[in-house]
Amino acid sequence: MVALSKQEYYLFQHYIARKCGIKLDDTKAYLVESRLAKLLIDSKCENFSELLLLLETNSDANIETKVIDAITTNETYWFRDPGSWKIITEEWLPQKITEIKKRKNVKIRVWSAAASTGQEIYSLVILISEYLKNNEISDVSIDDFEFIATDISTHVLTIARRGRYDPITIMRGLKADLRDAYFDRERTAWVLKEEYRKRVRFEQFNLQNSFIFWGKFDLIFCRDVLIYFTDALRSEVFEKAAHVLKPEGFLLIGAAEIYYSMEDYFQKNITSYGTYFKVKEATK
Amino acid sequence: MSAENDIKKYEVIPGHVFVAALLESVERMSGFVLTEVKAFQESEQDNEIIGAMVLQGVNSMLLTLGTNKKSAAPLVSFMTGIETEDLDQELLNDGITELINMVGGSARASLEATNYKFILSVPFTLVGEGVKIVVKKRTDSFMAKLVCDQLNLMLRVYKL
Amino acid sequence: MKMLTIDDSAVVRRIISAAVVVLGYECLEAESAQDALDLLQGPEKIELIFLDWNMPGMNGLEFLKKIKQDEQFKHIPVVMVTTENMPESVIEAVKAGVSHYITKPFSIEELMKKIIESLGGEVN
Numbered sequence: 001m002v003a004l005s006k007q008e009y010y011l012f013q014h015y016i017a018r019k020c021g022i023k024l025d026d027t028k029a030y031l032v033e034s035r036l037a038k039l040l041i042d043s044k045c046e047n048f049s050e051l052l053l054l055l056e057t058n059s060d061a062n063i064e065t066k067v068i069d070a071i072t073t074n075e076t077y078w079f080r081d082p083g084s085w086k087i088i089t090e091e092w093l094p095q096k097i098t099e100i101k102k103r104k105n106v107k108i109r110v111w112s113a114a115a116s117t118g119q120e121i122y123s124l125v126i127l128i129s130e131y132l133k134n135n136e137i138s139d140v141s142i143d144d145f146e147f148i149a150t151d152i153s154t155h156v157l158t159i160a161r162r163g164r165y166d167p168i169t170i171m172r173g174l175k176a177d178l179r180d181a182y183f184d185r186e187r188t189a190w191v192l193k194e195e196y197r198k199r200v201r202f203e204q205f206n207l208q209n210s211f212i213f214w215g216k217f218d219l220i221f222c223r224d225v226l227i228y229f230t231d232a233l234r235s236e237v238f239e240k241a242a243h244v245l246k247p248e249g250f251l252l253i254g255a256a257e258i259y260y261s262m263e264d265y266f267q268k269n270i271t272s273y274g275t276y277f278k279v280k281e282a283t284k
Numbered sequence: 285m286s287a288e289n290d291i292k293k294y295e296v297i298p299g300h301v302f303v304a305a306l307l308e309s310v311e312r313m314s315g316f317v318l319t320e321v322k323a324f325q326e327s328e329q330d331n332e333i334i335g336a337m338v339l340q341g342v343n344s345m346l347l348t349l350g351t352n353k354k355s356a357a358p359l360v361s362f363m364t365g366i367e368t369e370d371l372d373q374e375l376l377n378d379g380i381t382e383l384i385n386m387v388g389g390s391a392r393a394s395l396e397a398t399n400y401k402f403i404l405s406v407p408f409t410l411v412g413e414g415v416k417i418v419v420k421k422r423t424d425s426f427m428a429k430l431v432c433d434q435l436n437l438m439l440r441v442y443k444l
Numbered sequence: 445m446k447m448l449t450i451d452d453s454a455v456v457r458r459i460i461s462a463a464v465v466v467l468g469y470e471c472l473e474a475e476s477a478q479d480a481l482d483l484l485q486g487p488e489k490i491e492l493i494f495l496d497w498n499m500p501g502m503n504g505l506e507f508l509k510k511i512k513q514d515e516q517f518k519h520i521p522v523v524m525v526t527t528e529n530m531p532e533s534v535i536e537a538v539k540a541g542v543s544h545y546i547t548k549p550f551s552i553e554e555l556m557k558k559i560i561e562s563l564g565g566e567v568n
Contacts, residue, residue: 030304030394037529041545075315075551077362082433166466168365168552172315188466224317256319312549364458375454382453386549389527
């Protein structure tokens with residue numbers, strides 16, 4: 001791999017911080033190196049300076065997208081972090097179902113803020129559908145829920161919208177019976193059935209921007225993306241999220257993530273399966 | 285780029301480079317995102333599979349990745365698309381060996397312009413209940429525990 | 445269309461085979477360069493080869509040079525799949541006749557993209 005010089009890394013750090021709010025500290029230098037090294041081979045650049053030049057001069061229309069995709073694209077799988085799904089099944093969903101029964105015509109709104117290739121939001125759609133079916137709840141349906149999923153990378157969103165997964169990706173965390181019930185086989189790929197796929201609105205969105213446009217949510221997933229942000233952006237995201245989360249809404253972050261600045265806006269709720277956050281009284 | 289004064293000099297084993305290489309390798313190949321556990325007991329885990337590789341250079345090292353079947357199975361399952369019930373011991377060993385190979389390969393590039401530059405040897409695996417590698421205490425070593433859901437991996441680098 | 449993956453790791457061979465099959469092709473496996481040479485001499489017509497570099501016995505580069513000198517096989521495109529990520533290695537492999545290069549570790553998506561590229565197709 002071509003060595004990434006200190007100056008080159010510094011320039012990339014600034015470029016990425018500006019474009020995505022992502023903070024690449026020294027420990028991330030090696031990750032950036034390996035992610036961008038592949039891009040070097042593919043874009044036929046001899047070294048990182050050449051790549052930086054391409055970015056500056058915008059000579060390749062796609063290069064900016066490719067760099068952002070390379071840095072931000074993370075692998076994911078179905079029903080990641082079992083604790084979160086337990087919290088949803090045991091705490092959140094029962095509450096929301098009660099709410100729906102009380103006040104019709106109000107949708108329960110969910111936002112997956114780092115949607116990646118769609119597994120997180122589709123896992124939720126499947127979970128809710130299964131819950132309603134298994135508990136024989138007939139006066140509430142999946143139509144009472146609205147699903148929004150965003151990501152900074154357009155590339156992963158294209159994959160997410162298609163809902164089409166290869167045999168290896170489909171089996172990562174998804175049991176065969178659920179796969180057979182919710183997906184159609186298309187030769188060797190598995191495609192999420194249209195009736196579920198159409199329920200999710202996927203949009204490109206940079207978390208540095210204002211959240212107001214999205215309205216208010218009953219559930220926000222913001223998992224494993226905050227770790228990459230500068231402290232400043234992170235605080236900003238917490239503040240913005242607190243303003244778009246309904247009073248009884250839940251915020252779920254990654255199981256291993258701990259941020260003290262959250263306490264300014266959120267109330268921690270620790271359960272035996274994991275932690276979820278609700279908006280603090282003062283912020284409402 | 286490789287003039288003497290351009291060589292980065294580490295005082296101790298640059299363990300974080302190997303951790304980054306492992307995080308990247310595991311995520312790319314399986315989807316699992318490992319997190320480093322900061323405080324842990326060394327004797328916490330009984331290994332059943334240890335992937336290893338000798339890294340030869342001025343500062344030679346032994347790179348090892350220790351885990352058990354309970355962790356190796358979902359890892360290799362997600363890598364290959366084979367359900368855990370259908371995985372045999374050979375595939376588990378092979379998966380761990382290949383991972384250590386990738387970690388070595390990634391780290392090698394990152395350490396090329398440093399005093400910890402090395403070349404790789406053939407990767408190998410040690411298998412057995414409670415298998416351990418014991419290296420003389422005096423030597424400089426690095427250890428990191430990495431977890432995700434039910435996965436538990438112990439990365440160790442020993443100066444040889 | 446039949447493809448061939450050459451790697452001493454069963455796990456890597458499995459991943460490559462799975463990706464090839466997803467794209468609608470068949471994939472044969474060889475765990476060494478020698479086994480691959482034997483396979484090539486056989487009745488199967490191979491149209492694309494995935495090649496590991498570091499293998500016991502004949503390594504990938506040696507195998508590559510050998511088949512590029514053989515009238516029967518030199519036309520077969522070769523994709524290098526390896527941990528070797530130094531620019532000198534990439535250059536050496538390209539000089540020896542490799543048509544595409546993918547470094548380990550790789551995601552399934554990356555692998556499939558490379559396969560499609562190797563077949564001259566556009567990634568959609």
